[in-house]
Amino acid sequence: MAYRFFLCIAISSLITISQVSAAAPQSVEQRLKRMEQLLANQNLIEMLTSLQALQQEVSILRGDVDLLNHELSQIKKQQKDIYIDLDQRIQELDDRVTNLRATPVISAPAFGVAGDAGVVADDSGSVEAEQSALGKEQEYQNALAVLRAGRYEEAVQAFQIYIISHPESELAANAQYWMAEAYYVLRDYDSAASHFQKVITAYPKSRKIADAHLKTGFSYYELKKWAEAKMELEKVVGNYPDSTAARLASRRLDRMKIEGRQ
Secondary structure, three states: OHHHHHHHHHHHHHHHHHHHHHHHHHHHHHHHHHHHHHHHHHHHHHHHHHHHHHHHHHHHHHHHHHHHHHHHHHHHHHHHHHHHHHHHHHHHHHHHHHHHHHOOOOOOOOOOOOOOOOOOOOOHHHHHHHHHHHHHHHHHHHHHHHHHOOOHHHHHHHHHHHHHHOOOOOOHHHHHHHHHHHHHHOOOHHHHHHHHHHHHHHOOOOOOHHHHHHHHHHHHHHOOOHHHHHHHHHHHHHHOOOOHHHHHHHHHHHHHHHHOOO
């Protein structure tokens, strides 16, 4: 009986050992599979993280592109507004010149010495003055034609020569103003602001003063000199409230307020 009991125990032990031996390789395989799954999950997480980073970069780039497109659109619109404004002003000036030419000039009659009806006063000096005035006007019109043709750098030179040659001309203030306009269209805003200021200081009685203040303000705006721009624009609104320049100045001041430039 004792032999059988020990034999049963031995057999039972062997069975248990074999079961344990069989179970051990199974546990290792499961662990390997689990590790493989973990590694696979880790790679997937890294791929997802990289994908999210790429998506964020693409989103940022799209935002940059949208911003650049918006800025380009604004620049094109601004350039178009400049051309329209410039053309309108030149047209107004041409109309004024045409009206002046159409106005007849009445000259006082020349009288000779009493009792000598065949002798009249010598008016050769007035003829020379008239010819000189016509020559000045033609030079000015030539410079204006260059500006209107879009040859802005040449226009700057033409107006500059006119101002140097005819500093006392009634058209000198206009020449100074249009030279500043040419600089503005060329986006040389420093030069534009300087020459618009010359209109104000050198020709204080000119009809271009309000426009000169306006465009000085616009030039400072482009130079991001917000305080100076605001000051010039407020001068236009305060001193010339019923003018077109004042309406344009008010619009730009409103725009600056919206942009937080004040």
